[in-house]
Amino acid sequence: MVAEPRTPPATRLRVCVVLPSGTRGGAEIWQERVADAMTRVDLEVVALADGPAADAWRRRGVPVTVVDTGRRAKGATCTILRLAALLRRARVDLVLAHGVKAGLLAAAAGAVSGTRTAWVRHDDSFEGRLVRMLDAVVDGRVSTAPRLAERRLAGAVIAAPLPTSIHDRERAREMLGLPQDDRLRLVMLTRLAPYKGVDDAVRSLPAAPCWELHVHGIPDTAHPLERDRLVRLADEHGVLDRVHLHAPRDDAPRLLAAYDALAVLTRAEPGSYVTSESYSLSAHEALTSCVPVVATGPLPALLGDGCLPVQAGDPAAVAAALGALADVTVRERVGSAGRARVADRASQVPALESHLATVAARPGLGRVDGPPISVVTTVLGEAQGLDALITSLRPQLDHHDELVIVDGGSRDATVDVARRHADQDPRVTVVVSPGAGISAGRNVGIARARNDLVACTDVGCEPADGWLDSLRRAAADHPGALLTGVYDVTATTPLQRALAVTGYPVVEETTRPTPLTRLHGRLFGRTFDPTMPTGRSVAFERSAWREVGGFPEHLATGEDVTFGRAIAARHPAVLVTDALVTWEQRPTLRSTLRMYYRYGQGSGHSRDPLLLARDTVRALAYPVGGALVLRGGAPRVLAVAAGMLYLSVPVLRAAGGSHPLRTALLVAPASALRDGAKVLGAAEGLLRQPGGRT
Template sequence: MNRPLRVTVVTTAGILGGAEVWLLALLDATDRLDVDAVMLGKGPLGEEFRRRGVPCVTLPTGRTGAAIVASALSLARRLRADRPDVVLANGIKAACVCALAAWCTGVRCVWAKHDYTHPRLMKLLAALIDDCVGTADGLVVASRHPRAVLVPFPAPEGTALPREAAREELVRHGARLNGHDERLLLTVSRLVFNKGVDNAIEALAQPGGERWRLAVVGGEDPTEPGEQDRLSQLATDLGVGDRVDFTGFIKDAWRIIPGADAAAVLTKPTPAMPHPEGFGAVALEAMRSAVPVITTPGPVADRVAEPGAAHAGIAVPPGDSTEVGQALRRLTDHDTRAAMGTVGHRLTASHPGPADCAGRLVQILSETARLPGAGLTGSAPVSVVTTVLDEADVIDRLLGLLAPQLVEDGDEIVVVDGGSTDDTADRVEAWAAKDARIRLLRLPGSTISAGRNAGVRAAGNALIACTDAGCYPEPDWLARLRAAAAESVPPALITGVYRADGQGALSRAMSAVGYPVPEEARHPGPWTRVYCRLFGRGLDAAMPTGRSMAFSRSAWQDAGGFPEHLHTAEDVLFGRAVVGAGHRAVLASAAEVGWEQRPTLRRTAAMYFHYGEGGGRSADPRLVGRDMARAGAYALGLAALVTGPRARFAAATAFTAYVSLPLTRAVRRHHWTAVPLVPFAAAVRDLAKAAGAGRGLAGRLRSGRATADASDKDGAS
């Protein structure tokens, strides 16, 4: 369980802008990731990766659609060969390349959104990319991704330099400060036109800027070569060249911000970059250092100058150097600067640091990869609850597989016997006599749901795991569930997986038809994704199975426990209730148990009939709807057989598509004798479930009428 998550990071360019600083800060703050990097342009970021021991390659990518597609194909070849757990696309251009490459190769992808560019692309990217993180609240909304969450730019870890030491560091990098009391304006950014450094220079020549000088911290960007020369010439032409200093790039520039009297974040719209600043790391760092901020409208200004509240700085129109000069005039006053600095420090005092932000990102990456808890070793005690009824032939194997997975202090197994007539209970008691962590509860006549609820009530731990007597947990099954629960924001429901198999061609065909395999959760190919959306047979965190799952006691209570009026489908309804109560569910594709299909066609059909019956009795629209839709499809297919050649061709094509994924599963497992039986197995499964759903709905209606009649009689009496 200590294996880190394997992540391929794709960056928009090799520069060291805010998006790249965010990424490096988070990578430095966690040991849960095994990272390799692909840069879509050359630059100093490559050296930062190499210094951290991160393998890095450059894939030069132009801005045209053809260049994006070419790079996506190259990245797809790399992903297919390396097979990482997940891809992190850092920036909009990286997202465009990764969306296609990851979708085609079956590698799940997370997009880190840092700016507001290209809003028309958002809907397409949201459809192709699995998850999204935004570095500001507005970016989360702008992504248009249904599962986008906030992972902000972290507050720097450590202490900034004292004012005098910070000014000395600026002097060492070329700033010409004439005295400790000289008022200093600071910009920290790449030297590109839209950052508005020219407006800060122009402000020095405006009324209010006469007593200020400017230190420009940051290097040139490959996309705008010669920008420093342009800015330097502008300062000379305005007669303020002796008050403008270019320091170049300064590593950990946040440490020298206390040397300034104000910081400027003057991003302005341009035809190429018409959108506001994304998250404003410089503003955050200045506010934490109690330095007031001059900024243009947008998310940064919203934080610096909140309406109706004390301000941590001054908002100015974009591109308006006159207003920047007026802001400098106000900030000439020491008391004004001190008051704004105090507000800024208060507003940012609780901002999360690198460890917290890295924890959020890693949790999202691992959950996207369907490997929650990757790189963690959980320590929470677990109560394993299983229900049994005449399971003498398998109970010893189950307990023999579970007992070695228990930790000495706190773990337990609660076996609830529903009234076995064989020696199941005696066998459990024999285990309990040897191991005090194993307990038996006798509950004759109880259903699976009632037995599980009784086991949870009797359990001594807040984290509950469930499996069934006919399952074979993998040696790390419990450790995987425990690790997933150890995330910084623990999920309330952890849906594990199972691998169904059987003996004989028909059982294996039934297995291929009825059950997705864990690999499809981790690396779903394009057709697997489309198939699951069309036909609804994918693994879903909100629809767990009692064979492999874990949940918190509070989630169980909020969901009202397992529905005891159902004999089947109770686990799925329980999961839906947990999510419906506002709790979060995750899919743990490595928490795996084995499970063997029924040995005969009759028993298999009966099993599916009871599954459908449970869904019908629940009256859950999703469960009933999909069973009835499949029954309707078979009816249309039969009608097509007598309609004409075109209808028969359409029906045959649709049915071939329907069984394509089960056929692929059988082929991948080399179950060649099962392949020709897959269409028959699909029909048996679907029609048995549909018949069961119909019976379940009818039974529910009869029960409802009986209850209503009884109520009427009570009312009449």
């Protein structure tokens, strides 16, 4: 009988959004629009000041915590500590900060609390070194426009969803209380701040007598007198009767057809951190309603023929553009071009959800779909272990999945166990290939697989519930990518724990990294690397397998890492921390050291520069460190500090488990023995080819 396919509950990504201020402007509306369109993410909000922005989230039913930063460095320090405490309690998957200020505070709090962090760049503010520094310290980067993504590290470019329900001109004017006449109306949806250029629009009106200006202005707490200044300016230029300052409206984007043009006139101000407008939500909303745009800076290049470009801070240029748009033919031509620009734009929110899940090292989280998978495993004389593996995997198989078992010529009951399961479940296939090693067996199984997506695991591993679905969902988010799962190791005795904490990465340190574990992983490689998978938990497409020539059959060990690195050189590699298996450690010290010796042989046989470089560093570290200690003085201090850093994370791991003292005392000798076995194996593998050839 085939087991009923298991439909796991849809697990969603938990994200903490950090807002930089209480003001609700275009960037804040972008955030709200994106959040409204998300289907895979649960949000909570931390606002660095209370106000309309926080209120908008409260109206959506999103939990909001206000952590007031203040304006002094002391306030920033307190904010970081309070935010870190909140993150530690909430244990969210990711912090998403909006803007440079929020990004810097969130990155620091994320480091303190061990929470992965991403930030969104909405504009050109703080261009230069500060942005590059922030990009370097966070885990993920999002931009709202392509120009903002230039020269950044890898990230996502996401535009906000545009309104799909818009009113025609007559209905929009009726809702706004505007007369149905032939007067031309220029609109601005903006914050009331000097650098937004509303004053340039006011100054343009004397030279554009057939136009009037309507501003739906969002009050800015940093510029509380801006509205009064604009009223005085309009009075000074004799256009007060043609300048209308309205309260902001949430439905304004659906009413833009009431107007004849929209202006975005941001300019650089002396002493201001803002230089230009790289993305404007209101401009794109205007294009949706066939309303032409007048804009400064790099925005016209983004909007194409739907926009008339003008020089920033030049009211005469604005007046000239309005003069051109006074011609109904020009307005219709520019408006139609703008509408065509955005007509077929698909929602980019799914791409953002995919990016955030990947930054959290949980790709595919929240999805309930994905391609069918063929699971391939190889065995030789492992009847009991195979029975346990199949028993745990069968409930995870969907209708179109399969489990392909390749036996290399077992003489015990291994094949009988496999065939018994195959008789019970047609999704289980047994292939007997006498003499096939691990690589050859995997290649045989993959060649027989009927699905394009293939996953591998080994006997001796216990896949966690949802292991296969995690790989499936990740493949849906990242088609064609190498999907690298993770593993945990069993340990019961202090010696086994010492070998575990010194020899293997820890999943928690990947999903919740601290500055120390990040540094330790980068320096010593004791971390999960998506480009270096193991055969315990990995998935890939058969086309990639064919492209690299399959698993290297000349390698007895290390074949999985070599194979994975070959695919990662050609395709994206993604870490999937939800694809967890528990791996049974070798029972004795001798068998463990033998395993590391064989790993070293595999590195030598592979001739992989990275693997050999790591083994070379291991080989040199002990004699060089010993020599520096004997030399005394500063060299001794340096050598001791390096040794303490090398052992620091393993000792901290030991302290957090059973038998902490005895395990910690065994960390140093276990590290030395493990490194020595690996180095000796690498040297032997480098000098002697497989099959005994030198």
